[in-house]
Amino acid sequence: MRPRTPRQATALPRPTARALGRHAGLAWCLAGALQAGPAGAQTTPAMPPATVAQPALARLDHGLRPRAIARDTWVIEGAVDDFSRANGCNIINTGFIATPAGVLVVNTGPGRLYGEQQRQAIARVTTQPVVRVLNLNLHPDYFFGNQAYADVPTQALPGSIRGMQAEGKAYEDNLFRLCGDWMKGTEATPARQPLQTGVFDWGGHRLELKRLNGHTDDDLVLIDHSTGVVFAGGLVFADRVPTTPHARLADWRASLNSLRQIATGLPLQVLVPSHGPVHSDLRGLEQTRDWLDWLEQTLSRSARDGLDLGEVLRQPIPERFARWAAMPAEFVRSVTYLYPQHELAALRAGPASPVTGQ
Numbered sequence: 591m592r593p594r595t596p597r598q599a600t601a602l603p604r605p606t607a608r609a610l611g612r613h614a615g616l617a618w619c620l621a622g623a624l625q626a627g628p629a630g631a632q633t634t635p636a637m638p639p640a641t642v643a644q645p646a647l648a649r650l651d652h653g654l655r656p657r658a659i660a661r662d663t664w665v666i667e668g669a670v671d672d673f674s675r676a677n678g679c680n681i682i683n684t685g686f687i688a689t690p691a692g693v694l695v696v697n698t699g700p701g702r703l704y705g706e707q708q709r710q711a712i713a714r715v716t717t718q719p720v721v722r723v724l725n726l727n728l729h730p731d732y733f734f735g736n737q738a739y740a741d742v743p744t745q746a747l748p749g750s751i752r753g754m755q756a757e758g759k760a761y762e763d764n765l766f767r768l769c770g771d772w773m774k775g776t777e778a779t780p781a782r783q784p785l786q787t788g789v790f791d792w793g794g795h796r797l798e799l800k801r802l803n804g805h806t807d808d809d810l811v812l813i814d815h816s817t818g819v820v821f822a823g824g825l826v827f828a829d830r831v832p833t834t835p836h837a838r839l840a841d842w843r844a845s846l847n848s849l850r851q852i853a854t855g856l857p858l859q860v861l862v863p864s865h866g867p868v869h870s871d872l873r874g875l876e877q878t879r880d881w882l883d884w885l886e887q888t889l890s891r892s893a894r895d896g897l898d899l900g901e902v903l904r905q906p907i908p909e910r911f912a913r914w915a916a917m918p919a920e921f922v923r924s925v926t927y928l929y930p931q932h933e934l935a936a937l938r939a940g941p942a943s944p945v946t947g948q
Contacts, residue, residue: 640657640667640867640868641655641656641657641667642655642667642668642669642670643655643666643667643668643669643677643678643680645676645677645678645680647675647676647678647771647772650678650703650771650772650774651707652678652680652699652703652704652707654666654704654707654708654711655667655711656686656711656712656714656715657868659685659819659860659862659868660814660817660818660819660859660860661816661817662687662688662689662793662795662817663685663686663687663814663817663819663860664685664686664687664688664712664715665683665684665685665862665868666683666684666685666686666708666711667683667867667868668680668681668682668683668684668699668731668865669681670828670829670830670865670866670867670915671915671916672915672916672919672920673700673765673768673769674768675768675769675770675771675772678700678704678769678772679700679701679731679765679768679769679772679773680699680700680704680731681700681731681865682697682699682700682731682732682864682865683697683862683863683864683865683866683868684696684697684698684699684708685697685821685862686712686720687792687795687797687814688712688715688716688718689718689792689793689794689795690718690793690794691721691791691792691793692718692719692720692721692722692793693712693716693718693719693720693721693722694721694722694723694724694792694797695708695712695720695722695723695724695739695742696724696726696812696821696862697724697725697726697731697732697733697735697823697864698723698725698732698733698734698735698736698738698739698744699731699734699735700730700731700734700735700765700769700772700773701734701735701765701769701772701773701774701776702734702735702737702738702773702774702775702776702777703772703773703774703775703776704734704735704772705734705735705736705737705738705739706735706737706738708735708738709738709739720739720742721742721743722742722743722745723736723739723742723743723744723745723781724745724746724785724799724810724812725744725745725746725750725754725781725810726746726750726809726810726811726812726821726823726824726864727746727747727750727753727805727806727808727809727810727823727824728746728749728750728751728752728753728754728757728806728808728836729761729806729824729833730758730761730762730765730778732823732824732864733746733754733778733779733780733781734761734762734765734776734778734779736779736780736781737775737776737777737779740779743782743783744779744781744782744783745781745782745783745784745785746780746781746784746785746808746810747784747785747787747801747808747810748784748808749806749807749808750781750806750807750808750810751780751781751784753806753807753808753836754778754780754781755780758778758779758780759778761778762776762777762778785799785810786799787799787800787801787810789815794816795814795816795817796814796815796816797812797813797814797815797816798812798813798814798815799811799812799813800813800852802825802845802848802849803838803841803842803845804825804837804838804839804840804841804842804843804844804845804846805823805824805825805832805833805834805836805837805842805845806824806836806837807836809823809824809825809845810823811823811825811849811852813852813856815856817859817860818856818857818858818859818860819859819860819861819862820849820852820853820856820858820860820861820862821862822849822861822862822863822864822874822875823864824864825842825845825846825849825864825878826846826849826861826863826864826874826875826878827863827864827865827866827874827877827878827881828863828865828866828867828869828873828874828877829866829867829874829877829914829915830865830866830914830915830916830920831881831911831914831915831916831917831919831920831921831924832878832881832882832920832924833916833920833923833924834885834920834923834924834927834928835923835927837924837928839882839885839886839928842882843879843882843883846875846878846879846882849875850872850875853872853875858870858871858872861874861875865915866915880910881911884908884911885924885928888902888905889902889925889928889929889932890932890935890936892905892929892932893929893932893933893935893936894936899925899926899929902925902929903921903922903925907921
């Protein structure tokens with residue numbers, strides 16, 4: 591291994607036994623334990639500064655602040671961070687599109703309180719009723735606010751619904767432990783209706799629901815062809831280490847390629863990642879792809895070199911990643927979950943041929 595210099599890499603601490611022993615299906619929600627234009631317009635004015643939620647623990651007030659990002663379209667930004675009581679365990683970006691057809695909500699946050707306060711925040715912006723809710727994947731902060739929408743169709747891809755049903759109770763237990771009083775009254779409430787992908791009109795907006803995968807088995811993306819806004823869900827992270835407990839890295843990279851083609855064809859005006867700053871270019875997509883490539887290469891090379899799990903975890907992190915949110919927690923979990931697969935692949939491949947080197 592090349593010697594490390596301060597400008598090249600940042601060393602990680604040794605993993606704890608507790609971190610190494612986690613079940614992959616639960617690991618995703620244990621992060622805190624380790625640490626306006628006319629219809630059809632294709633241009634939007636420069637977005638105002640981010641308005642990240644300002645939680646008040648004493649009042650259990652998430653401080654949700656919708657921000658207009660395009661015609662009829664708002665985002666509610668969570669902390670670029672890991673789960674903690676200090677941020678109300680609100681680390682996700684949710685959003686909504688309000689038109690004469692009603693309000694379409696994208697993701698409902700990490701708990702009942704968030705869902706209720708999200709609905710109140712929407713009512714401060716528009717008098718249109720909420721008529722449809724989309725959960726973009728099976729992870730808890732995408733759907734744990736569904737309790738606040740019992741009178742509204744809550745929808746997700748079929749695979750996401752199955753995952754919510756299978757893992758919801760485990761998510762619930764762990765978020766109670768991580769988030770404390772912020773989770774009061776929360777019960778895992780999976781989306782009730784499977785949705786159909788395709789293009790549809792929503793009060794003058796030409797919307798498209800597209801199924802991709804790789805971050806999970808079913809990753810839903812919402813594309814607004816009228817405004818150039820893309821809600822990319824868990825496929826894109828910005829300034830934050832991606833989560834991987836349900837990931838298949840090759841499929842994820844292929845989905846990012848598809849997403850790039852979609853964004854280029856719009857053309858893209860605003861990209862809303864699941865976690866991290868909303869942006870008007872492909873920065874988050876490129877960051878996510880860069881991380882996945884580096885992680886895959888690091889795990890494959892380490893397996894071929896016969897490194898054990900602890901040795902992999904002690905490898906230096908490139909400087910471009912070292913200051914991202916959720917570092918080193920997400921790196922530890924990703925290695926813990928994914929490295930055994932690479933070790934098995936290396937064993938099956940056998941030793942390199944002394945003649946061909948393959």
